[in-house]
Amino acid sequence: MEIREYIIKRILALIPLTLGITFLVFVAINFVPGDPVRIFLGIEGTEELAEQIRQQLGLDQPLLFRYFHWLGQLLQGDLGYSLLTRLPVSYELATRFMVTMQLAFFGMIFSVSLALPIGIASAIRQNTVSDFFIRIFALIGVSIPNFALGVLLILFLSNVFNWHPPIGFVNIWNNPVMALQILVLPVIALGTGMAGSVSRMTRSAMLEVLRQDYIRTARSKGLPERLIIYRHAFRNALIPILTLVGLQLGYLLGGAVIVEQIFSLPGLGRLLLTGIHNRDYPVVMGCVLVIAIVFALVNTVVDILYTFVDPRIKYQ
């Protein structure tokens, strides 16, 4: 009962939050120098022609008027049209949304399923050779930028194995084999950094918990070590890890912008980047709206998960 109330409250709180974000972004992108019509026309076309096109697109209206016009349409479920392609923004977003979500989802699965075991292993074998290597790996993972790793992966596989992932994107339920082939390298490039930081967090949280009295008690009761690690220690170490994973998901969405670029994936990040480059205001606004909502939702979900992981946590 109380958790339902909490969820509703959180979701209602999203509304002013996203509105605030859209307003800030709208003002910011409009104050960035650069005129979409001029970028579109390049060296072609006179100022007269540019003015005509501005009128066609409604760009000659004052800033606030345009924002509230955009907002009014948004309330009717209309995100407007791209200034360049004249495609509906909702269509542009729909075709990209699943790409980025799949990338981020698999990136998270990859990094968590790698980071948790090695983080735990590293903690229970503290200061051994394997701990040393895992820590080195984690350090490299955290340090290497995802774009560098991406390019290195492409160059390595194409030069040594003459292999390149298929280009473009197919949905995982249409063609799972090809989808996984396409996603494997970007997922590694995107997830490695997160794997590094999550494994470091897992290690330190585990070490912390393993020093607690109740672990000593459990050991002295003669419980099997496996049970101690997984049921007593890991579960208690999970809260800080969960917080980090939630935050890192946000970074995954950000990192996806660059990784999509390198691996030619038609995702939201790429749409946003081209949108900013071309000052395609409606597209930028649409992307920001979607990303802000996803980010806020993920954090809400993480907060709710706390109550399942640690029943002592209650929300009022």
Add this chain to the structure above:
Amino acid sequence: MKKATNWKWLILSLAMAAVLFVGLGEGALASDNILIVAKDTEAEGFDPHTVPAASSIQIYSRIYEGLVGFNSAGEIVPELAESWEILDDTTYKFNLRQGVKFHNGREMTSADVKYSFERMIDPDVASLARSYFDMVEEIETPDDYTVIFHLDGPFADFMINIGHTYARIVPQEVIDEHGDLMNVAVGTGPFQLAEWVPDNYTLLTAFEDYWQEGIPRVDGVRYLIMEDESAQMAAIRTGHAHITDISPEGARILQGRPGVNVVEYPSFDYTYLAFNVTEPPFDNPKVRLALSYALDRELLAQVVYDGYARVTGPVPPSQEVWAVDISEYPSYETNPARARELLQEAGYNNDLSFTITSSPAYPWLVDTAVMVQEQLAGVGVDVEIKMVEWGTYIDTWINRTHQAMVGRNGAGSTPERALYFFFHTNGGANVWGFSDERFDELVEKARVVVDQGERAAIYAEAQKLLVNELAPNLFLNSPSQFYIASEDIEGFEPTPYMSEGLFPYITIEN
């Protein structure tokens, strides 16, 4: 029980790994006779009358056709018009090809030609083609296969403009239905638009009723969007794509690699150092000329383009019959002493300093700015480089808020564009604030002279005046362009006049 779960995981992950690497080593192109082209920028819509983006032209030029086109040597050749007659200085008559079908199955007639040109001229459409045809007074269609254009005065480049990429014939009913041609495409060309998934791919399929027998030779063209150049190169080498255009650095890396052909051809583009000629210090032509003497254009070509560029005047050497040989430009001789002398005459004694605006959007923009800075330091000129984002760069250029800037112009295929468009007082792209009566007079005269020899002489005079006396821009290098193609591609030999227009004539060997 715990053990069992672990085993399950192990088997599952092994199975996944196996799935991922199925087909490893095999390039496996989607379909055998589809030409796969990697391009770095997504199209911005397909309306040939309103979209100037190169990424769009690449595609809509395969879908639409004009009355005439150009062959690889730059000569005008028939396309939708089978033949034409110039009845007098201001009257052009075109005889249309019969039986040409639009992709929707309807026959193309003179009414479509009239409609298309009227659409281009219509101010409400805001077409880029308008400035190319504002001399058209009336379009007459005596029968289904004859179109007569009446101009309001003689215009020497009229046939060239008729062949322009924007001057495409479009069907009225499609525009009536959709409002514009941004997201639909129905032309008469060898390929028709089958599918467009923005940022993912664009698929064109061969048009079966195309008027040219046996063309296109492939079943379709699939454009894949790949922004990263190392990814493009890897895709060609591993057989995931057939053709892509590429930077000089990329071309150098792949030169001589087995399985890949690097194709080089000259472009109509050139890089320049432009001045705001309305304000000191660059309102004085002496200062501008002085800087010309200070530059080593050959060295610029070596450093910026790895030598894959030629030294150029306002009309690039690739416009063969029109370009003036650079030996006729004395200021192209690197002569620091002369530079200092001219600067002194203009009142500068090692104390000239100014800002060059450039953008990190392209590596050659950065390299050119840095090289110019270094070379000018040699004659005691202090240059500061201001790097701005691309949108800001365009703003600077349009609003003339720069002192000097480096950039790159597309000089088109005739001097009309290279000279009038950029430097006539009323030229569409004269953003420099440049104006000179003698120059204006020359390019205006050349516009209406139809005899080519006489015209070339006038243009030569205009070029020499521009470089040797006025120097509104310092023209630097005309770079080569590059494609890389996998070795199974036959019939792709691009020239500045014709590159991707060759796609219908390509065959893929298996």
